[in-house]
Amino acid sequence: MSNFAQSISDGFLNFAPHVNALGLKFVAMGDDWAELALPYAAHLVAYPADNETDGIIASGAIFSLMDTVGGMAVIAKQRRLLHQATLDLRLDYLRPAEPGKTVTGHADVVKITRSVAFVSGFAHDGNPEHPLARMAATYMFTKGARA
């Protein structure tokens, strides 16, 4: 892991309590993209299975994963931590995540302006060619940015 990725992993992930509550793990980061993993856990289930055991991970938990990884992709592109806020995020749930499998979230920065970053992403549970969700989001720089 590069020093920059390490500092992001330490600063951005480990000090966000909700990120820890979900169990998000750093996977990888490039010049304008990032990847995080959400290991399957019983406390993340929202759509209970008929047998009440193998439930499907909450779409809300996948939303958190994608919001976080999208923000990380913006940091990767900027090469520094700026004050930023999610302006909006749309998630299409293409199919349910398979119970028991780790969900990986991948986000790419499509375009960055002085005040807004446009990000697209997807989530999969093993095969990136077979995504389970698609994301489109915008992030706003809230300090030191001009319209």
Next chain:
Amino acid sequence: MSFVRLSTLLRDGPKEGPISALPYAQTLGLRYIKTDAGITIHMPFSDALIGAPKRLHGGTIAGLLEIASIAQVIHALGDDAAATTLKPVNVTVDYLRGGASEDSYAAAIITRIGRRIANIRAEAWQADRTRLIACAHMNVMIARRDAASAG
């Protein structure tokens, strides 16, 4: 993916209480409140909801809005809810203000509910009901049990 326990809770349970039927709702600490308009969801503040310092993680607000939307659909389905399966199709969340370190609430309005799709709008707020922190638009697929195999 049935919501038998949740629909029973929302229909027959006390006027308010924890959403014990959904593990993810318990993770967020969500509670339901029955109102004249349907169901309001309450997310008491806790440190585990924090993202950036002193701010709620955006994902917790999205989760709150989604559960409020699902709960309102279950409320609208009434006695039919136990015989249906709900699947989220998509959700769009607009973040309007940062979520402060305090209790949050969300309630949803069903724009249209048909045989197969419910179109829902949800709002989230904190101390002041008129100062929204986020709003959402969600589409949910409704699969009737008897017709589930027909898609």
